[in-house]
Amino acid sequence: MSRLVMKFGGTSVANIERIRSVALRVKREVDSGRQVAVVVSAMSGKTNELVGWCKELSALHDWREYDLVVSSGELVTSGLLAIALQTLGVPARSWAGWQLPIKTTDMHGSAAIQEVVTDSLLACLDKGEVAVIAGFQGVASDGRVSTLGRGGSDTSAVAVAAALKAERCDIYTDVDGVYTTDPRIVPRAKKIPKIAYEEMLELASVGAKVLQTRSVELAMIHKVPVQVLSSFTDVPGTMVVDEDEIVEKQLVSGIAYSKDEAKLTLIRVPDKPGVAAAIYGPLADGGVNVDMIVQNTSEDGKSTDMTFTVGRAEFERALHIVEKNREAIGFHKLATDTNVSKISVVGVGMRTHAGVAAMMFRTLAEKGINIQVISTSEIKISVLIAADYTELAVRALHTAYGLDG
Amino acid sequence: MSRLVMKFGGTSVANIERIRSVALRVKREVDSGRQVAVVVSAMSGKTNELVGWCKELSALHDWREYDLVVSSGELVTSGLLAIALQTLGVPARSWAGWQLPIKTTDMHGSAAIQEVVTDSLLACLDKGEVAVIAGFQGVASDGRVSTLGRGGSDTSAVAVAAALKAERCDIYTDVDGVYTTDPRIVPRAKKIPKIAYEEMLELASVGAKVLQTRSVELAMIHKVPVQVLSSFTDVPGTMVVDEDEIVEKQLVSGIAYSKDEAKLTLIRVPDKPGVAAAIYGPLADGGVNVDMIVQNTSEDGKSTDMTFTVGRAEFERALHIVEKNREAIGFHKLATDTNVSKISVVGVGMRTHAGVAAMMFRTLAEKGINIQVISTSEIKISVLIAADYTELAVRALHTAYGLDG
Numbered sequence: 001m002s003r004l005v006m007k008f009g010g011t012s013v014a015n016i017e018r019i020r021s022v023a024l025r026v027k028r029e030v031d032s033g034r035q036v037a038v039v040v041s042a043m044s045g046k047t048n049e050l051v052g053w054c055k056e057l058s059a060l061h062d063w064r065e066y067d068l069v070v071s072s073g074e075l076v077t078s079g080l081l082a083i084a085l086q087t088l089g090v091p092a093r094s095w096a097g098w099q100l101p102i103k104t105t106d107m108h109g110s111a112a113i114q115e116v117v118t119d120s121l122l123a124c125l126d127k128g129e130v131a132v133i134a135g136f137q138g139v140a141s142d143g144r145v146s147t148l149g150r151g152g153s154d155t156s157a158v159a160v161a162a163a164l165k166a167e168r169c170d171i172y173t174d175v176d177g178v179y180t181t182d183p184r185i186v187p188r189a190k191k192i193p194k195i196a197y198e199e200m201l202e203l204a205s206v207g208a209k210v211l212q213t214r215s216v217e218l219a220m221i222h223k224v225p226v227q228v229l230s231s232f233t234d235v236p237g238t239m240v241v242d243e244d245e246i247v248e249k250q251l252v253s254g255i256a257y258s259k260d261e262a263k264l265t266l267i268r269v270p271d272k273p274g275v276a277a278a279i280y281g282p283l284a285d286g287g288v289n290v291d292m293i294v295q296n297t298s299e300d301g302k303s304t305d306m307t308f309t310v311g312r313a314e315f316e317r318a319l320h321i322v323e324k325n326r327e328a329i330g331f332h333k334l335a336t337d338t339n340v341s342k343i344s345v346v347g348v349g350m351r352t353h354a355g356v357a358a359m360m361f362r363t364l365a366e367k368g369i370n371i372q373v374i375s376t377s378e379i380k381i382s383v384l385i386a387a388d389y390t391e392l393a394v395r396a397l398h399t400a401y402g403l404d405g
Numbered sequence: 406m407s408r409l410v411m412k413f414g415g416t417s418v419a420n421i422e423r424i425r426s427v428a429l430r431v432k433r434e435v436d437s438g439r440q441v442a443v444v445v446s447a448m449s450g451k452t453n454e455l456v457g458w459c460k461e462l463s464a465l466h467d468w469r470e471y472d473l474v475v476s477s478g479e480l481v482t483s484g485l486l487a488i489a490l491q492t493l494g495v496p497a498r499s500w501a502g503w504q505l506p507i508k509t510t511d512m513h514g515s516a517a518i519q520e521v522v523t524d525s526l527l528a529c530l531d532k533g534e535v536a537v538i539a540g541f542q543g544v545a546s547d548g549r550v551s552t553l554g555r556g557g558s559d560t561s562a563v564a565v566a567a568a569l570k571a572e573r574c575d576i577y578t579d580v581d582g583v584y585t586t587d588p589r590i591v592p593r594a595k596k597i598p599k600i601a602y603e604e605m606l607e608l609a610s611v612g613a614k615v616l617q618t619r620s621v622e623l624a625m626i627h628k629v630p631v632q633v634l635s636s637f638t639d640v641p642g643t644m645v646v647d648e649d650e651i652v653e654k655q656l657v658s659g660i661a662y663s664k665d666e667a668k669l670t671l672i673r674v675p676d677k678p679g680v681a682a683a684i685y686g687p688l689a690d691g692g693v694n695v696d697m698i699v700q701n702t703s704e705d706g707k708s709t710d711m712t713f714t715v716g717r718a719e720f721e722r723a724l725h726i727v728e729k730n731r732e733a734i735g736f737h738k739l740a741t742d743t744n745v746s747k748i749s750v751v752g753v754g755m756r757t758h759a760g761v762a763a764m765m766f767r768t769l770a771e772k773g774i775n776i777q778v779i780s781t782s783e784i785k786i787s788v789l790i791a792a793d794y795t796e797l798a799v800r801a802l803h804t805a806y807g808l809d810g
Contacts, residue, residue, distance in 0.1 A: 016461045050481060056421045057488045065491075068499050069484035072477040076455060079474035083462045086470075094473050098503070099548060143504065 003035045003125070003166040007135065007157035010044030011174040012231035013077045022231060023084035025172070026130060030090055035125040037164060039135040039157040040081055042073025047136075047150075059316060063108035063287075067137070067147045071097065074134035074153065082132045092130040095121070097137035098145060102156065104138035110149035110287050112214070113138060113156070116163035125164075133160060150313075151212030158215045162222035169219065169226045170237075171211060176230035177238035178203065178210050180403040181255040185391045189398065190405040193236075195253060196243040200226075202346040202380040203256045216240065243348055252347035252356065252401040257394050259341050259387055261291070262315035263373070264322065265307040268332035271298040278329045279306060279322070286321045288314045292342070292375040292382065303332070307373060309384065312338055340372065341390040344382040345397060357381045363400040369393055408440045408530070408571040412540065412562035415449035416579040417636035418482045427636060428489035430577070431535060435495055440530040442569060444540040444562040445486055447478025452541075452555075464721065468513035468692075472542070472552045476502065479539035479558065487537045497535040500526070502550065507543035507561065509551045515692050516551035517619070518543060518560060521568035530569075538565060555718075556617030563620045567627035574624065574631045575642075576616060581635035582643035583608065583615050585808040586660040590796045594803065595810040598641075600658060601648040605631075607751040607785040608661045621645065648753055656754035657761065657806040662799050663747045664792055666696070667720035668778070669727065671711040673737035676703040683734045684711060684727070693723045697747070697780040697787065708737070712778060714789065717743055745777065746795040749787040750802060762786045768805040774798055 006026060013019050022038075029036050041047075050070045054061045078094040085092035100121055104111035124131045135153025140146040148155050154171055161169035178200065179189040195203075197220035201213060210228055219226045219240065229237025243249075269275050276295070283290055291309045298304040310318045315338060322334065343364075350356045360381055364371060369392065373384035385393060398404060411431060418424050427443075434441050446452075455475045459466045483499040490497035505526055509516035529536045540558025545551040553560050559576055566574035583605065584594040600608075602625035606618060615633055624631045624645065634642025648654075674680050681700070688695055696714045703709040715723045720743060727739065748769075755761045765786055769776060774797065778789035790798060803809060 016458055019462070053421055053481075053485055054488060057424070057485060058492045061488045062491055062498075065484040065487045065499055067484075068501065069481050069488075072480045075477045075480075076458075076474050079470040079472075080458055080462060082470045083459060083466045083474075086467055087463045093467075094470055096473065096550070145501070 001035050003164050004029055005037050005039065005157050005161035005164065005166045005169045007039040007153060007169065007171045008041065008231060009153065009173045010041045012172050013040055013081065014044045019077070019080050019084050022081060023088055025231065026085060027088050027090050030130060037121065037125065037131040037133060037160055038081065039133045039153055039160060040074060040077040041135050041153040042077055046073035064144050067108045068145045071137040071145050071147050074136050078132045078134040085130055085132070090130055091128055092132055093124060095131055095133045097134055098139040100133070102138035104140055104146045104148070106140045106142065107287050108140065108146050111138060111140060111146035113148065113159045116159050118163050121164070154212040154215035155218060158218045158224055158226065161224045162218060166224065169224050171226060171228050172231035173210065173228060174230065174232070175210060176233055176235055177228055180253065181394055181398050182257070185394050186398045188404040190403065192238050192253060194239050194241055194246050196246055196348050197240060198243060198379055199253045199346050199348055200240045202344065202377065203254050249349050250347055251349035251353055252345050252403065254346050255394050255397045255403065256344045256346060257341055257390050259390055260312040261309050261340050261342050261384065262312045263307060263309050263337040263340050263384065264318060265305055265335040266322070266329065266331040267305050267335060268303040269306050270330050271302055271304045275329065278325065282321050282325045283318060286317060288318045288321065292373055292384065294373050294375065309342070339387045340384050341387045342382050342384055343390070343393045343397065344380050345401065346380045348379050350379050359400055360397060363396050364393060367392055367396050406440050408569050409434055410442050410444065410562050410566035410569065410571045410574040412444040412558060412574065412576045413446065413636060414558065414578045415446045417577050418445055418486065419449045424482070424485050424489050427486060428493055430636065431490060432493050432495050435535060442526065442530065442536040442538060442565055443486065444538045444558055444565060445479060445482040446540050446558040447482055451478035469549050472513045472550050476542040476550050476552050479541050483537045483539040490535055490537070495535055496533055497537055498529060500536055500538045502539055502542035503544040505538070507564070509543035509545055509553070511545045511547065512692050513545065513551050515554035516543060516545060518553065518564045521564050523568050526569070559617040559620035560623060563623045563629055563631065566629045567623060571629065574629050576631060576633050577636035578615065578633060579635065579637070580615060581638055581640055582633055585658065586799055586803050587662070590799050591803045593809040595808065597643050597658060599644050599646055599651050601651055601753050602645060603648060603784055604658045604751050604753055605645045607749065607782065608659050654754050655752055656758050657750050657752035657808065659751050660799050660802045660808070661749045661751060662795050664795055665717040666714050666745050666747050666789065667717045668712060668714050668742040668745050668789065669723060670740040671727070671734065671736040672740060673708040674711050675735050676707055676709045680734065683730065687726050687730045688723060691722060691726045693719045693726065697778055697789065699778050699780065714747070744792045745789050746792045747787050747789055748795070748798045748802065749785050750806065751785045753784050755784050764805055765802060768801050769798060772797055772801050
């Protein structure tokens with residue numbers, strides 16, 4: 001029997017009326033003869049409220065306690081959706097992360113899923129029940145609740161889909177697909193019908209916040225077809241699939257931006273082996289995701305500057321860790337800037353076409369936008385600019401690459 | 406080392422500021438050299454919100470799902486209080502019901518605690534950590550979360566105190582003790598310094614909502630001294646202790662009332678063996694707590710009327726069960742009244758003094774209040790009256806028994 005995983009984000013379960021309408025959508029899939037597992041987020045706003053309380057109590061709170069607190073919102077929606085389904089005559093039961101269990105690493109606050117134990121889950125589905133799984137959470141090796149980091153419910157959904165060998169993982173959200181860029185900034189942005197995992201990955205990692213990065217990685221590894229679609233309309237969404245399944249490849253698929261960036265520059269770090277490790281080792285141990293890293297060639301052979309960026313939410317943690325390791329690293333001064341944006345152009349077409357980067361730099365130069373940092377990958381070019389120019393840059397690039405609809 | 410259990414109700418943890426002040430109170434006890442376990446309720450209003458959502462989805466919701474939903478509020482406060490304690494330099498960790506675990510019966514929605522497994526708890530205390538336990542919840546034999554019914558955190562606290570052989574269980578609430586009656590109705594009500602378990606039990610069961618009934622039963626069985634006190638002041642509260650420890654016994658200790666009563670009368674049930682079982686068996690199976698039961702002698706030897714009361718929250722469930730068993734019971738008509746109050750006078754002194762009941766009936770008669778139903782126990786007399794007369798009755802009785810301060 002074919003299996004489907006459906007995931008509903010915070011706005012899709014924001015109140016009782018919407019939970020009822022989610023139940024109707026689930027019922028439709030059940031009626032079509034599929035086994036269905038549903039993964040739910042917390043009602044929109046709830047997780048922020050819970051995170052806010054933890055932060056209010058302590059900027060450097062115990063992440064194990066944080067996890068217990070912030071994972072509670074998903075328990076609420078999973079129970080409520082199970083009730084809503086039962087009310088429609090659809091057998092259903094809720095599953096907390098620790099009940100399946102979904103086993104994770106011990107990195108509380110941003111744990112990674114190690115295993116979705118499927119015994120109870122399969123028994124539940126085979127009984128004809130819809131399994132309503134609390135997203136965003138699991139249980140660490142010490143038996144304590146863990147969470148997967150913001151947007152982690154997407155990852156829960158894909159991990160469940162992979163474990164169940166589901167035919168598809170449908171991610172219901174408040175947008176009806178993946179666009180060439182943010183339609184709020186560029187009204188002529190177009191919906192992309194099919195996009196490659198790699199492209200989606202780059203778009204997600206640079207701030208097109210439709211899917212959590214790790215969920216796309218996981219989908220790519222396990223070749224789980226993921227559909228991004230809206231829970232408020234009935235139009236088809238964007239299918240995230242293997243590159244080979246996309247016939248007409250675009251040079252550039254989309255322009256992404258992220259305003260939630262913070263830049264840290266360590267001025268005059270010694271130019272000798274082991275310095276990078278001394279900086280990024282402690283950051284990794286502290287669970288800080290470093291994004292861009294730029295190190296220029298040393299002029300004098302003695303010292304160099306090291307710049308890196310982190311998400312703004314992790315800025316204080318990163319700062320704390322760097323300051324604590326000041327002596328071990330041996331830098332002269334620390335300069336920070338939390339008023340920067342990252343702009344990226346993404347497309348698998350770049351692999352075979354030259355001049356994509358040059359067009360980006362020319363376009364930004366024509367608008368008088370200064371590029372602070374450049375970073376590239378096989379299918380992405382990212383630049384850091386002053387946050388004020390974000391919208392201008394995105395619009396200009398969208399036009400330059402011929403993406404305007 | 407002496408052990409203390411402290412329990413904080415919803416108003417005591419209503420926001421971050423109050424959670425901080427609770428942490429200070431806990432720290433004071435830790436600093437005095439005690440091992441401390443804390444049991445917390447959900448932030449005030451949270452549980453009602455969660456219960457409301459379940460009811461909005463379905464009046465006859467799955468109680469296992471209800472339990473997952475409504476138990477989440479206590480997880481939040483236990484994590485937050487642990488963070489608040491750590492911020493003060495007090496080692497602390499949170500415990501969900503399923504983590505200790507606190508094992509309960511399978512009666513979801515109003516489960517009873519069967520065992521507080523103390524292995525991890527003792528290890529935690531012996532490490533010098535404060536154990537912050539989510540109240541109101543446990544885990545049933547099927548591994549699903551269970552809740553103990555409204556006010557269940559009191560029971561959690563006393564059960565933990567009994568399991569830990571704690572010297573005392575301090576229940577912090579929004580009142581500073583147990584009064585001779587509700588001070589909102591009778592401004593001259595006095596705080597009772599010491600009260601017997603039995604008296605507290607009768608007061609709790611008739612609506613003096615300071616402690617959950619089951620918590621007092623449990624305290625009585627295990628002889629756990631319980632103190633009721635306010636988290637907003639520093640004055641001593643009311644000690645609930647063994648009758649033998651009270652030197653000056655009052656004739657009547659207090660007047661209690663409950664407006665949340667509903668009355669069901671089964672008119673003309675057959676006067677034959679097995680009828681009461683046919684009525685109350687299914688109600689018990691359905692988890693409905695029947696309170697007063699009155700059956701008069703049959704006039705004609707063929708049929709009689711049966712009246713019973715339940716909490717108003719359980720009224721619809723009771724009605725549903727009685728209607729469903731209509732044929733098996735064989736009653737003629739069902740009359741209901743949700744506009745009744747129960748008024749009770751309570752005191753261990755009644756055991757040795759006559760005339761306590763007579764004074765109650767005379768006092769109510771003088772005020773022109775009609776008594777609908779009478780029920781008595783060794784240390785309590787309760788009557789059911791029209792809800793409109795509640796305040797008048799309580800004030801008159803408070804004066805009549807010489808309780809005015």
